[in-house]
Amino acid sequence: MNSTDFVKAYAPATVANVCCGFDVLGFALDQPGDEVWVRKTEAQGITISAIHGIEGLSANPAENVIGVVAQKMLEALEVPHGLEMQLHKGMPVGSGLGSSAASSAAAAYAVNELLGSPFSTKELVVFAMEGERKASGSAHADNVAPSLLGGFVLVRDYEPLDVVELGVPLELYCTVLYPQIELKTSLSRQILKQEIPLKQGIRQWGNLAGLMAGLLKKDYALLGRSLHDAIFEPERSILIPLFKQVKSAALAAGALGAGISGSGPSIFALSATRAQALAVQEAMEAIYSGSGIETKSYVAQVPEQGVRLVGHSSYKPAQL
Amino acid sequence: MNSTDFVKAYAPATVANVCCGFDVLGFALDQPGDEVWVRKTEAQGITISAIHGIEGLSANPAENVIGVVAQKMLEALEVPHGLEMQLHKGMPVGSGLGSSAASSAAAAYAVNELLGSPFSTKELVVFAMEGERKASGSAHADNVAPSLLGGFVLVRDYEPLDVVELGVPLELYCTVLYPQIELKTSLSRQILKQEIPLKQGIRQWGNLAGLMAGLLKKDYALLGRSLHDAIFEPERSILIPLFKQVKSAALAAGALGAGISGSGPSIFALSATRAQALAVQEAMEAIYSGSGIETKSYVAQVPEQGVRLVGHSSYKPAQL
Numbered sequence: 001m002n003s004t005d006f007v008k009a010y011a012p013a014t015v016a017n018v019c020c021g022f023d024v025l026g027f028a029l030d031q032p033g034d035e036v037w038v039r040k041t042e043a044q045g046i047t048i049s050a051i052h053g054i055e056g057l058s059a060n061p062a063e064n065v066i067g068v069v070a071q072k073m074l075e076a077l078e079v080p081h082g083l084e085m086q087l088h089k090g091m092p093v094g095s096g097l098g099s100s101a102a103s104s105a106a107a108a109y110a111v112n113e114l115l116g117s118p119f120s121t122k123e124l125v126v127f128a129m130e131g132e133r134k135a136s137g138s139a140h141a142d143n144v145a146p147s148l149l150g151g152f153v154l155v156r157d158y159e160p161l162d163v164v165e166l167g168v169p170l171e172l173y174c175t176v177l178y179p180q181i182e183l184k185t186s187l188s189r190q191i192l193k194q195e196i197p198l199k200q201g202i203r204q205w206g207n208l209a210g211l212m213a214g215l216l217k218k219d220y221a222l223l224g225r226s227l228h229d230a231i232f233e234p235e236r237s238i239l240i241p242l243f244k245q246v247k248s249a250a251l252a253a254g255a256l257g258a259g260i261s262g263s264g265p266s267i268f269a270l271s272a273t274r275a276q277a278l279a280v281q282e283a284m285e286a287i288y289s290g291s292g293i294e295t296k297s298y299v300a301q302v303p304e305q306g307v308r309l310v311g312h313s314s315y316k317p318a319q320l
Numbered sequence: 321m322n323s324t325d326f327v328k329a330y331a332p333a334t335v336a337n338v339c340c341g342f343d344v345l346g347f348a349l350d351q352p353g354d355e356v357w358v359r360k361t362e363a364q365g366i367t368i369s370a371i372h373g374i375e376g377l378s379a380n381p382a383e384n385v386i387g388v389v390a391q392k393m394l395e396a397l398e399v400p401h402g403l404e405m406q407l408h409k410g411m412p413v414g415s416g417l418g419s420s421a422a423s424s425a426a427a428a429y430a431v432n433e434l435l436g437s438p439f440s441t442k443e444l445v446v447f448a449m450e451g452e453r454k455a456s457g458s459a460h461a462d463n464v465a466p467s468l469l470g471g472f473v474l475v476r477d478y479e480p481l482d483v484v485e486l487g488v489p490l491e492l493y494c495t496v497l498y499p500q501i502e503l504k505t506s507l508s509r510q511i512l513k514q515e516i517p518l519k520q521g522i523r524q525w526g527n528l529a530g531l532m533a534g535l536l537k538k539d540y541a542l543l544g545r546s547l548h549d550a551i552f553e554p555e556r557s558i559l560i561p562l563f564k565q566v567k568s569a570a571l572a573a574g575a576l577g578a579g580i581s582g583s584g585p586s587i588f589a590l591s592a593t594r595a596q597a598l599a600v601q602e603a604m605e606a607i608y609s610g611s612g613i614e615t616k617s618y619v620a621q622v623p624e625q626g627v628r629l630v631g632h633s634s635y636k637p638a639q640l
Binding site: 156207 | 477542
């Protein structure tokens with residue numbers, strides 16, 4: 001892409017943890033998502049010239065995840081020029097939908113495209129993880145990997161990093177409901193116990209193995225039976241108003257399973273069809289109706305593809 | 321099978337736990353295994369008229385797992401006659417290779433065949449589990465289910481019981497080495513901690529998810545990378561002399577992975593070909609050579625089929 005002056009990439013929201021898949025499993029949604037625009041500059045260094053769609057995010061490239069990710073890539077490649085970047089946030093921050101991951105993934109992909117694709121998309125995971133390190137203090141991969149790679153992704157281990165693409169063996173639709181309360185990931189992590197009862201551990205990994213088998217053997221019923229989390233959900237859900245009622249409503253409306261998205265406060269539910277996912281959305285929204293809590297909700301398909309190019313050359317942001 | 325006077329069934333040895341699959345995953349071996357012979361008697365009740373291949377097992381039907389399993393089936397079916405049974409042990413007891421499970425599975429299958437197959441093979445799992453309850457005090461399914469159903473089997477949960485047949489998506493050969501030391505399952509369970517560090521739990525279920533993905537996506541390398549157990553193996557392997565050396569030798573000889581079979585003392589190693597499994601056997605045996613510990617070892621394929629009929633009508637035990 002040497003002939004291209006600028007590139008724009010879109011990276012989608014993601015659901016991590018996925019009930020029994022705590023810290024190891026995530027999947028992509030086809031929407032919402034973030035866009036990152038980038039062009040080369042003769043001057044060294046990175047500037048973030050605009051941030052759209054959200055208030056209050058820093059445009060300091062050392063403080064914004066897109067600048068952090070891009071900087072790591074420039075260093076790795078020893079690029080002799082600088083970058084101008086713009087971020088278009090298409091999703092709420094702090095929602096549990098992988099907002100920082102989507103920005104990081106879009107930045108990594110856009111910069112890679114601009115520089116002639118020196119890295120495969122899978123190789124971009126380690127760069128996007130640096131955005132997560134900046135955002136949450138921990139370089140986890142369970143949001144950035146599905147945002148980059150699409151479908152379901154297993155992060156088997158970190159020492160060394162082993163990212164396993166599972167794809168989308170069976171069609172799935174995800175309803176996500178974001179109750180607009182403030183919930184810091186760090187708080188949500190603090191309340192986790194550092195020791196778990198062996199019996200709970202065994203049930204948890206039995207369910208995760210069932211979830212994997214349901215997915216890979218294309219068995220919706222098994223997938224649904226396996227979507228449980230008896231360890232973290234009881235602790236974390238107390239931070240999410242009306243969680244139990246919303247989850248019950250989703251299951252009653254036909255969802256295969258439901259749980260906390262990431263570390264919350266968003267709640268996700270998986271369904272086998274779009275019609276079902278829409279009915280689930282209505283049921284989940286109804287619980288918050290009149291509660292005084294504002295919500296945003298989405299119905300998304302779990303897509304085969306994650307991050308993608310949405311513009312280059314012919315695209316000019318209005319500001320330039 | 322109303323016209324049949326007697327039935328003989330063979331049920332194979334099994335490997336449970338499978339590294340990261342502690343308490344939830346097991347697989348069958350095509351050999352060794354146990355045979356159970358059964359015929360109807362006019363008199364009520366169960367008699368065990370012979371036990372071959374082993375010394376010291378009780379012939380009291382209330383004390384031997386084959387009698388316990390058969391009794392549960394007679395009660396469930398309200399059968400108006402009795403049974404005469406014989407057990408042919410083809411494998412060592414207390415080896416960690418699912419010896420009581422093989423006897424229980426063979427008994428359940430033989431009795432079911434003799435009575436006209438009122439139950440499916442999968443439905444026999446709950447009866448065979450009663451043999452495990454007798455043998456170890458805990459009605460676990462992770463040996464009896466693969467012994468009955470063949471291939472790999474996931475016991476996702478017990479409340480309610482959810483047995484998931486995974487089959488044999490990719491060809492696998494298992495080397496098992498049994499160092500002939502006494503090791504009681506109850507002792508091996510006693511040394512387990514009842515709480516596990518969260519970090520270890522996450523790595524364990526990441527590996528189990530990787531093992532499932534490796535198996536179901538037919539990816540030998542991923543399966544091999546996932547065969548780890550950082551929780552139980554360090555505790556239990558101290559009861560098995562030379563464990564570390566044997567495991568290292570197996571891996572050096574080309575095994576995909578290795579670990580403790582069940583609760584030991586047998587050690588298993590998985591390989592992609594029979595030739596590899598034979599080379600692994602030689603390497604594992606070499607470690608014990610000259611140690612003063614007697615060993616038995618087997619190379620087995622993971623078979624699609626578990627328990628099977630090996631004789632009926634035309635077969636007459638020499639003793640009758």
